[in-house]
Amino acid sequence: MHDKTLAQLSAGLASGEFSSVELTRHFLDRIQRLDATYNAFITVTGSEALQSAAAADARRASGDAVHPLCGVPIAHKDIFCTEGVRTSCASKMLDNFVPPYNATVVENFLAASAVVLGKTNMDEFAMGSSNETSWYGPVKNPWDTGCVPGGSSGGSAAAVAARLAPAATATDTGGSIRQPAALCGISGLKPTYGRVSRWGMIAFASSLDQGGPLARTAEDLALMMNVMASFDPKDSTCLDLEVPDYTTNLNDGIAGLRIGVPKEYFDAGLNPKTAEAVQAAIRELEKLGAKVQEISLPHSGLSVPAYYVIAPAEASANLSRFDGVRYGHRCADPADLRDLYMRTRAEGFGDEVKRRILVGAYCLSAGYYDAYYNKAQQVRRLIKQDFVSAFEQVDMILGPTCPNPAFPFGSKGDNPVAMYLEDIYTIATNLAGLPGMSIPCGFVDGKPVGLQIVGNYFSEARMLNLAHQYQQVTDWHDKAPEGIA
Amino acid sequence: MTIQRSDIEKLAELARIQISEENITATLTSLGNVLQLVDQLQAADTTGIAPMAHPLDAVQRLRPDTVTEPNRRDAFQAIAPATENGLYLVPKVIE
Numbered sequence: 001m002h003d004k005t006l007a008q009l010s011a012g013l014a015s016g017e018f019s020s021v022e023l024t025r026h027f028l029d030r031i032q033r034l035d036a037t038y039n040a041f042i043t044v045t046g047s048e049a050l051q052s053a054a055a056a057d058a059r060r061a062s063g064d065a066v067h068p069l070c071g072v073p074i075a076h077k078d079i080f081c082t083e084g085v086r087t088s089c090a091s092k093m094l095d096n097f098v099p100p101y102n103a104t105v106v107e108n109f110l111a112a113s114a115v116v117l118g119k120t121n122m123d124e125f126a127m128g129s130s131n132e133t134s135w136y137g138p139v140k141n142p143w144d145t146g147c148v149p150g151g152s153s154g155g156s157a158a159a160v161a162a163r164l165a166p167a168a169t170a171t172d173t174g175g176s177i178r179q180p181a182a183l184c185g186i187s188g189l190k191p192t193y194g195r196v197s198r199w200g201m202i203a204f205a206s207s208l209d210q211g212g213p214l215a216r217t218a219e220d221l222a223l224m225m226n227v228m229a230s231f232d233p234k235d236s237t238c239l240d241l242e243v244p245d246y247t248t249n250l251n252d253g254i255a256g257l258r259i260g261v262p263k264e265y266f267d268a269g270l271n272p273k274t275a276e277a278v279q280a281a282i283r284e285l286e287k288l289g290a291k292v293q294e295i296s297l298p299h300s301g302l303s304v305p306a307y308y309v310i311a312p313a314e315a316s317a318n319l320s321r322f323d324g325v326r327y328g329h330r331c332a333d334p335a336d337l338r339d340l341y342m343r344t345r346a347e348g349f350g351d352e353v354k355r356r357i358l359v360g361a362y363c364l365s366a367g368y369y370d371a372y373y374n375k376a377q378q379v380r381r382l383i384k385q386d387f388v389s390a391f392e393q394v395d396m397i398l399g400p401t402c403p404n405p406a407f408p409f410g411s412k413g414d415n416p417v418a419m420y421l422e423d424i425y426t427i428a429t430n431l432a433g434l435p436g437m438s439i440p441c442g443f444v445d446g447k448p449v450g451l452q453i454v455g456n457y458f459s460e461a462r463m464l465n466l467a468h469q470y471q472q473v474t475d476w477h478d479k480a481p482e483g484i485a
Numbered sequence: 486m487t488i489q490r491s492d493i494e495k496l497a498e499l500a501r502i503q504i505s506e507e508n509i510t511a512t513l514t515s516l517g518n519v520l521q522l523v524d525q526l527q528a529a530d531t532t533g534i535a536p537m538a539h540p541l542d543a544v545q546r547l548r549p550d551t552v553t554e555p556n557r558r559d560a561f562q563a564i565a566p567a568t569e570n571g572l573y574l575v576p577k578v579i580e
């Protein structure tokens with residue numbers, strides 16, 4: 001059962017081939033047997049999952065119309081607040097945090113009667129590209145357990161790749177859905193900024209954060225998006241636009257679709273074998289009738305520097321709420337209020353989180369605001385304008401998701417910038433607020449490669465259609481790590 | 486702009502994060518690396534470009550001024566490190 005896609009599982013439940021309880025037991029058993037190897041889960045909610053599975057089975061048996069995901073097990077990234085279930089954000093700071101409410105995304109899955117297997121591991125507060133910053137230890141890549149799964153949604157990605165869950169929720173601030181999807185050989189979608197509610201999703205950089213799904217196929221991402229996307233009055237940046245059925249147009253043809261390939265994404269920093277795999281995928285789409293042309297995104301090179309001002313600045317403001325007063329970690333025996341703050345935060349946050357808070361505090365401090373924050377926000381507009389101009393000529397932009405396949409643990413050394421540059425092709429999309437996707441398109445030395453698809457605002461359905469058409473003529477998305485399927 | 490040891494001490498104070506004496510040098514080096522990266526922004530010509538706060542230039546929605554949330558103080562305080570009589574407890578601030 002674990003090698004079936006979400007769509008196949010949904011069909012199997014509908015036809016009575018298996019029950020939700022059987023399915024849920026099967027995945028829980030796999031998690032119990034295999035997750036010691038991958039460390040993809042922080043919390044497994046076995047008894048709750050079996051209870052909701054039984055309820056889902058009863059709902060189906062009653063003959064009432066049910067949601068396609070009724071009884072289908074999924075996992076949530078441990079950044080989404082779950083009422084009564086510890087939500088740690090992979091930080092010591094929130095190791096004891098049991099939220100008194102659900103994130104809107106979590107509520108949406110409850111309303112669909114989906115079953116939640118547990119909460120997945122991640123980089124601490126979603127800050128990282130390798131899952132090495134988690135307080136609960138790194139996640140291992142199912143394709144090579146000596147390598148990172150990517151980050152920050154590495155637990156969600158590894159869980160799907162290792163068939164411990166058929167799909168999972170995730171978040172993407174600078175590439176945290178697409179990069180782990182690429183490194184783990186699965187599919188992932190970061191929607192347009194404002195498409196998925198951020199309410200109850202622990203904030204890192206509020207103008208960039210966006211929730212989205214990880215699954216094996218584009219079709220499964222569409223099923224997940226039908227649940228995740230919603231207008232939410234509780235999120236002031238959520239956009240009040242109708243949510244389409246993302247599965248409707250999956251089977252449309254793509255003849256005549258104009259694809260732009262940015263020359264800046266094939267620069268010297270790109271692994272030549274990754275480049276070959278991506279070029280081959282683009283040729284495959286040409287065979288399906290897409291028209292391919294080279295384009296330019298001249299300010300691409302500035303996206304990483306702009307991001308590392310804006311994201312830390314917003315993080316330093318967002319993470320000021322962790323003060324040891326209302327919830328979360330508090331240091332022992334504080335001498336006074338200042339000592340309580342200083343030691344609580346020194347003990348509760350890991351090194352990368354502290355680094356970003358300090359960088360943010362620096363960029364926002366008196367005398368530096370214009371030189372850093374204001375400048376970065378201006379550059380952000382230049383980056384957006386590049387895309388606006390490009391989308392006057394093309395419908396979709398394709399390129400590599402990341403410059404290299406999965407790298408070994410500890411290989412990025414002491415300079416944080418080496419890690420930051422792994423997100424060089426994904427960050428611009430967050431800065432511009434555009435939707436971005438990664439789908440498997442080949443292998444380099446036995447490790448998966450991701451093809452990135454960037455669409456115009458709210459073109460998720462068309463992107464999923466393009467990806468689905470590619471997956472009809474290729475089988476990269478069906479490949480499983482050795483011994484898994 | 487190069488960052489100094491005194492900057493780190495000031496930032497630790499601003500961010501309310503204690504940095505131990507032995508970690509100051511390492512913090513100085515890694516922050517220096519990040520700031521060297523972001524200094525590439527200075528080369529960009531941004532004359533006349535308006536800063537961008539929201540990708541779709543959306544503005545805050547307004548809502549009717551009505552009570553929508555119930556009082557859940559007990560649930561919220563149940564997860565606090567220390568409370569008493571409905572108040573959050575912190576070390577004495579005023580002598």
